[in-house]
Amino acid sequence: MDKRIITAVLATLLSTLLAVCAAASEPTPKSAFSADKTAPPAAKRPGSMPFSRTEEREPCADYDPLRRPHFGDLHVHTAWSFDASTQDTRNRPIDAYRFAMGKPMGIQPYDENDQPIRTIRIDRPLDFTAVTDHAAFLGEVRICTSPDEDGYWHPVCLVHRYLPQWSFLTFGAAGLSYKQRLGPCGENNETCLGKAADTWRDIRADTEQAYDRSSDCTFTSFHGYEWTAGLQTGQNLHHNVIFRNNTVPDHAKSWIETPSQVDLWDYLDQECVEGLPGCDAVVIPHNSNLSAGLMFETAYTGDDTATGTITAEEAQRRARWNTLFELMQHKGSSECDNRLPIWADEDACGFEKMGYDRFGGKNTGDVPFAKLGWAANLIGMEAPETVPPGEANFLRHGLKKGLQQQQELGANGFKFGLISSTDTHIAAPGLTMETNHPGHGGAGMGARDGLPVGLPDELEYNPGGHAVLYAEENSRDALFAAMQRREAYATSGTRPVVRFFGGWDYSDDLCESANMVSMGYTGGVPMGGDLLPRGESASAPRFVVSATMDSGTEEYPGNPLQRVQIIKGWYEQDELHERVIDVAGGANDARVDINNCETSGSGHTELCSVWEDPDFNPQAQAFYYTRVLENPSCRWSQRICANAGVRCDNPATIPPGMENCCVPEHRKVIQERAWSSPIWYTPAG
Template structure:
């Protein structure tokens, strides 16, 4: 799509600036910082064109989703007879960027079933969709995401549904264009994208991925799991239709919810279960530089089991099952947690010479209300999708499943808030995720950072000059005695005047490495702050107490470094404890678990054994890798 005429005229009249090369026409941003700045956003957002969202009553359009991200109020279901939302949401602070990522599968069918007069509107499938939406949610999803098939209302060669998909795809592009600030203000950035929604039939394992395009030049329609039921098919199709095609089209892919993949997202094998080869590993590394570490259906960092694993902070927002289909299978280390996956990537690299799982981290919401960035614990109304539906009435009790949460945010370190600058940050993995707060985190690795680097005003400039930022790869050590040295820094979420941010508790280093036999090891160290600071929260009132830190910074050297051992390192920033969304709503409802007979049935989960009333919000930086030259 072309930029508005006024913007193009302003671009031509603007003075020449030393700004990044743009893949599309726009004005250079007036706020351009060579040492990068943190931009907060959401790359996982569903609107009325996603089957699961629409069957739960979501009417949010892509344009409304972007307007919400920019600070406007959003009405949500249930709806009055006049079409007014009986509830609404609004962000305390707008986002810097967002992407609507509606499911590519069945996007045509959803449009057909909602558009009177369109061919297929009166099919039995659409009658089921309109009169039994929850049944349609399970039936249609299983058919598309497991059987990789359309639903029989699409005509010869599925042409009716493929043609119908072009309308929503066009609207998604138009909404992204309308809300992308191409002026020098660079106040808000949109990305065109979608979700590729595949699954593993027997286990119910999730294989979902979000596709992000660099600019407005995109394929004629989204490439879906039905087009090719394998991730490698998606990569090849994107390469043919976009990345290697003539023009400026460019794309990358972000796997998500590996915590519900039943081990299939990072199986160490090719999509068909055969042994991985170097070509497959290279293709995956090329297309998937990032992974989603957190969203409203749980965290995918690491697995925790009392008495078995040591890192208790891994218990954060851990789901009770290992798959997205609801099969009652408990999670385990091999479920798809990213700490394990990154370690397996190093093991694969020993065999194939390439690491297919060399991925950075982001987080997002996976909202199905069209509400990007709605992550505040005290304003959580559920996110729909597989959660508690509210199409016809406000559900009694808690507004979502107890194990779900508000989700997280993606953070990108870039020179400016433009598509090209943010996309480059994703490509080089200079990115991180938070569980919701706008924590600002830095992470650098080098060989000779001074011990007092935190005290120096130009510490970031020195860190870039003497090493690599998060997502980077350490060069070979300059001498046999050299040890990698890291700059870890974090600043608490500043919050707003009426809702201040939570102080930080501690800054941690996570290291994983392979020994001479290829066995994986890990250690988690507190390197700044105070994990025993006594901070806490009164779960009867949600009042917090104890001291914390507005900023943390340290220089840490790996004294146990072995130059013959592959390793990766990342930083985890942890806030003081606070009330989880569910506890806040239990308190508001007057629930007292000391008197079980007084607890309304709708709020029984407030007193369930698995209820976690306290949460420690956090951020995870993308890793830095070290690989021996041999």
């Protein structure tokens, strides 16, 4: 039969299915709060066994009571994710874990003999990784991609295999927005849920196989999944669930089964913490830049918007589960945005910005990269209006809002430790190098039908970043304890080593001390901690921050540091404030030649400073975090443009597919960076 006829028939079937689901969808009832759960214990001082053992394994030979940074990725999609599958990602969780350990891996496109055309490898192995495939549709993907499964020839499965763009729309836009399962799912969706449990079991088996339980402790794999919440308004409310150990529920419940964050917390309370002795988890919100502000609203959600007011009980529960926050990934950074008046004078806020506030919107003409609105129009859905991001899309807004919550409610629901990850959809954790970046797929370009002409990904995306956890050893219990106490930092993809402590009596010469780290712990708290008040007559708090440049590799050398900044936010006399202070380094003569990406000029191998807050008010809620900026370097896209000989002042040098090298929104030069988790100050009483 002619392929065009097949396509038309399948498209008609799909449109009918979607229309039925849309008509049948009803508002999801909101659940009530369960009993309040106590937040995790406060961080303990380093010493003998500051975390509890919940698993059988050999003791790690390499144990450091002063903790060391471990680099990883907590946001990884493989062939089991519906969107990665439509882009012909074939690598499974075990392949992703091997890649994280430094092994080479083939990726799409595949030739006529099913051999990958491209091979990738990270510059250095990771210490830990969690595969976080979309829990929604794990069963459907298994059925539609396994010829021996009943339902393999169902129309939805035919669409998935032969019309992948339509399938992306089917599951992503209709299935998630309307919380409907499509395909051969059987009565009460029992077939799809059963196959999802089978897939979850297989993912867990790969995760266990990858975990190094020997005394070498070379690699840690965490069980996890993505809870993929997407409202009909296009707002992103995705979260990653990371479990502490191998004691996990038999089902990874998705947005369809737990249609609000409160329902997700109830599931984890009842079927993990209370139902399985030894089970525990953290829930990490995705970067907030595509949430249209929803990440910092109530955890109760309706079909179209957040509803209700945040209570103290809700703030306490959120603080219990959301101990970490994904500040950056391949879909942009979420710290701040210098296109907005509040941050207009802060150049560092222009780093890796998207042009719109949500997915699935209309292109209004002022937003150059509105996504997936075309998909909604194809099936008769009304795409929401897309606008540039507002202040509520960004982390700094959320951190300040948390201070106000603490003042008014006695609880801070937005008390986040900071990490980054990749959100790769080609099963490539830790692939963050700007050189030779192939694109991570997902909402970006896929290579199912061949290599794209020109740039391998859309201009707005980037390679993503790393999650860094300070722990005594590379084991699940030690790293999970770091997640719960928020002793973590985020990077944009490089590996600088950052320390940040807050206390009251640090000496001016602490940076010169060989015992700086030990004295940082004994005299105060590390990043992610709470600085206890000392009374109204106390002097101002002091902070010590140190940073060492990424040592790099021969192929991917590190870049010197330019400056270290401390960002302060505070709530005083019913008003929220913020300030950025350079505390080490500063403007220099560093530069990069965009035609060959060679760097030159001065910089720093190490930076360290002890800083005292001159404007401290002991009665005002406050947070402090540090931002470390490297010298300028070429962005991934400019590296490809330069290698292709593109010179934007000479149209003859711009081959087909490389036009984006010269569009106004192409930021050719970036400054890689790291962000520490905040240290919070709460007045007595």
